[in-house]
């Protein structure tokens with residue numbers, strides 16, 4: 462039986478509730494595939510939703526950025542936040558425009574930030590690098606104390622979170638199944654392409670092994 466993250470009144474999915482998932486394993490898998498999240502917060506009665514990088518360690522997600530970032534300063538003061546992650550898996554082409562939709566895996570996290578410091582800060586900064594470029598931290602110089610001091614790292618617990626997963630073929634109105642129009646799913650995925658060397662790269666530096674799996678997209 463997977464570990465459950467039971468919904469609160471605020472994270473209980475109401476519409477299409479059969480698409481809701483509250484198990485930890487599924488939540489972690491979506492967060493680990495996501496390269497970016499969107500962080501929502503209110504400043505002076507105005508909501509803002511800001512895209513930023515995300516990393517997960519155990520049952521927390523981490524965001525980071527400049528010490529002077531408005532978002533990070535407000536969140537570090539305890540402003541409530543809503544973090545969302547969306548993986549777009551397909552366009553669902555139904556027999557009617559009304560029933561057409563998208564296949565996706567999404568996570569919504571509600572909570573307040575905790576400021577991260579000390580060894581956990583170093584570990585979480587490495588987690589951002591490793592999340593995007595596994596193997597990289599062993600290759601580059603350690604961050605300088607000045608760089609670490611210039612960066613704020615915040616973490617959010619996954620304790621109040623929800624997952625919604627939409628998958629499979631279109632669900633059409635019964636009468637529309639007699640229609641002659643094409644219906645189905647257009648799968649979507651994020652793919653990498655061949656790494657392009659920096660024009661200023663010193664001569665003779667080869668592509669590291671941990672990047673070799675990035676190949677031509679087509």
Ligand SMILES: Cc1cc2nc3c(=O)[nH]c(=O)nc-3n(C[C@H](O)[C@H](O)[C@H](O)COP(=O)(O)OP(=O)(O)OC[C@H]3O[C@@H](n4cnc5c(N)ncnc54)[C@H](O)[C@@H]3O)c2cc1C
Pocket residue numbers: 471472473474475476547549563565566567568569622623624625
């Ligand atoms: C790529 C994509 C496209 C979508 N397109 C549409 C669209 O065009 N129109 C539309 O109405 N809906 C769309 N949705 C679904 C949308 O995200 C909401 O789930 C939906 O609007 C439900 O609203 P509600 O008022 O019933 O729920 P709310 O009352 O807003 O939600 C209650 C709680 O459920 C949880 N929750 C709600 N939605 C999600 C979610 N997607 N993932 C994880 N937790 C969630 C949150 O914790 C929230 O606090 C889309 C979702 C994705 C990921």
